[in-house]
Amino acid sequence: MSTGLGQALLTACRRHGAAPALQGDSLRLSHAALADAAEAVATHLRTAGLQPDEPVHVQVANQPADIAALIGTWLAGGVVVAVHRSTPPVLAEALRQRTGARFGLDLTPDCSGLQTWPGDAPPPRPLVAGAAFVIFTSGSTGQPKGVVLTHAAFAGKLAQIQGLLQFGPADRTLLVLNLSFGFGLWVALLTLLHGGLLVMAPRFEPAAVLRTLAEARITQAGVVPTMMRALLADPALAPALDRVAAQGDLRQLLIGGELLGLSLAERLRAQFPRTALIDIYGLTETSTCDFFAFPADKTQRPGCIGRPAPGEQCRIADAQGRPLPVGAVGELQIRSPHMMAGYLDAPGLTAAALPDGWLRTGDLALQHADGLVALMGRSKELISRGGNKLSPVEVEQALSAHPDVAAAMAVGRPDARLGEAIHVLVVPRAGCTLTVAGLRGHLAGRLEKFKHPDAWHRAEALPLGRTGKADRGALAALIDAGQTEPLPS
16 A cells, blocks of 8 residues: 555645645635645545555546545545546446445535445455556547556656656646546646646636636646647637737646647747747656657657657667667657556556567657657558558648648548548638648648548547547548538539
């Protein structure tokens, strides 16, 4: 059993005392009040009979009491399984069956809400000894995998991130990311560990987010590119965007979770010239945040994901795990001191992901001679068209360089003649009209002919998966169902 993160957060909250810690839904808690609430939660769990390293399902929806539930679970020696309150009951119960949890927390502001389910405590699992989280990944196919992260691994990663981003007591952090995933968790925990104020938005609503950025004078925010595209797409939001930029409080915008396109990156830098746009790439299995691309990196190599974080190692390898030379495209593999303990109750999957200590990410990448790394897509997403294999990311980046394209997504679909045809969905910028002929002309000098799309679709936004990220699987399903709008010729 370990209470590492819980004790570290409790100590930090006691140290910062009356300073504001959490703000959300008309509720504001000081660090001291958060510490009191977390200790009350821990007492409830211990009294109920929670065993060391036993999973606890914590309901989250970016409410202040959710943070007290996380910290209290750790203080009591439990393992957090964060489940969003919007999760359908059938799916939530399926997760509970997999973890064997007897206890759940769905807290109201007064920190009541302990749930119990019948049954004995799950048998000891060596894999979860000292675990802080079981985070279920959101794979587009198959059953989600339960990633087990220890207190030591996640605390080490938090220290690593802090060395780069420097959270402090003057920071006011906007949380619009889901607390059931790693990105939202580290943004929240780092803010509290270093005495800042965490302003919690229960959902992403563009106008409300911009209002909060301005009124709370937010200094940093964690976002995914889809969110920022939504903010930039509505002309009616332009005055609010300009207000945030003019105030100059937003010192860094932390963006990750999906590929940051060149067009979006350029627009964000133009909109927020005094804000550091920091692109982050990472996996749940490595406690997130494996690569950081700071502004200087993006100037040097537009479109890159940056360099490995301190202590992280990467290699580009072929299908047999053999390292490839600089500039060659292969699978990105990572070795980290903050690696997962494994996948819950799935030793075969764990061995397949980590056959030699290097995590198989499934992402295609190349590393330049200067050490910067660029993603080229997912290996399983490679399109095989007429015997030629190509990365959908390459097509997307070329299309996104068009000044009237807000976003683009490419996917391969079965084709009787070609094996797979290249389908693209383009999102025009507000007030702009796109045509197939115009985009073909734009691509003429940017992509080889065999990489040009075979079918064109348009929409007002990219399709999203269940985690709110742009999702190629969702696009493929729409195309197969005939539910897309063709782009005018």
